Amino acid sequence: MTTTTTTTPILPRTVLCMGVSLLVSWGVSYYLIGVFGDRMAEDLGWSLPLVHGGFTAALLAMGAVSGAAGRLIDRHGGRGVMMAGAVLTAAGCCGLALSHGLVAYYASWICLGVAMRLTLYDAAFATLAGLGGPSAKAAMAQVTLFGGLSSTVFWPFGDALADRLGWRGALFVYAGLSLATVLLHFAVPAGRARPPAGAVAHAPPLAGTPRDRALAGGLYALAFALAHFLSSAMSAHVIGLLTGLGIAASAAVWIGMFRGIGQVAGRLGQVVLGGRVHPIDLNLAAASLLPLSFALALAGGNAVLAATAFVFLYGAGHGVLAITQGTLPLVLFDHRTYGAVVGRLLVPSFVVSAAAPLVFAVVIERFGETVAIALSLLLAGLALASALLLALHFRRLRT
Structure with a gap:
């Protein structure tokens, strides 16, 4: 015999804060290479394929930790996981800004890959699912609106920063922005939702x-x-x-x-x-x-x-x-x-x-x-x- 499950509603402020954090997180990690790739290649004296290979390494790192990241969110909720991801994003940006050799450069991208799995849509969706269950569908659609604007905001913003500060200075600013999203994640309830009386049945x-x-x-x-x-x-x-x-x-x-x-x-x-x-x-x-x-x-x-x-x-x-x-x-x-x-x-x-x-x-x-x-x-x-x-x-x- 099948039974229904219950979950708590997702508050609008949780959706808003998570949406803004996604806008920033996509911009300072996934879309980073599109803004700074050419500048990195010129400054480091490397070929474009070598520079873009760092992003490929990041995507492979995302795949490598994907299952573990999902299990962590199931077990402990998404707030702490996404906060850790924001800190790792900042570390990866700083690592890239300080990189002068291939080892440090690729290690920084691998760090960013792990961070992206902990901060982008997949982590956000799992967090919302743990809070709202099937009723999280609306919240998932709403937070993607913010993420969809990320390249529109961060490509010109990053380009302007690099013109003023150089790509290395711009990446330090990116690191600071990522750390600021830690505050936004406090709007996400800690742990997993425990449905009170009157919660929605699914x-x-x-x-x-x-x-x-x-x-x-x-x-x-x-x-x-x-x-x-x-x-x-x-x-x-x-x-x-x-x-x-x-x-x-x-x-x-x-x-x-x-x-x-x-x-x-x-x-x-x-x-x-x-x-x-x-x-x-x-x-x-x-x-x-x-x-x-x-x-x-x-x-x-x-x-x-x-x-x-x-x-x-x-x-x-x-x-x-x-x-x-x-x-x-x-x-x-x-x-x-x-x-x-x-x-x-x-x-x-x-x-x-x-x-x-x-x-x-x-x-x-x-x-x-x-x-x-x-x-x-x-x-x-x-x-x-x-x-x-x-x-x-x-x-x-x-x-």
């Missing part, structure tokens, strides 16, 4: 049998590994793909901005819709936008309107998938083991994210941009197939 998870859990876990891991691979590849190569299709370089940069606009638009739509769309249906809708966007890129050639639609739709799909990555496990699995389950299932995502820019660089160099986009269409189609199978299998359980 239905049991959809994947209630070992077979269903294995199927749900496999499809979830596959879909988001493919989505992360595409996201990492697009982050590194979208401008090059557009120019390879015949779009002028100046127009390609302008069009590339529509990825962020689409991302925020998709997330705003989810916040407005609230709980009216089931996470499985929302995930299917978001996944369907990815192959549609790449098909438009292939069909549109060098047409600016088609290229703009491609980037916007891709951004919207990716933006909503960032939400369903957090909300799907709330309805599929037991929220009390959310951190451990999701931490294990996301390990492939971190690994393929690290490899994606290099893989796409090789494909573009050997076969051209059109083949790279066709490959993206194929991978996006596989992600959509995974989302569709998930929706079809669990539809009968939902009814």
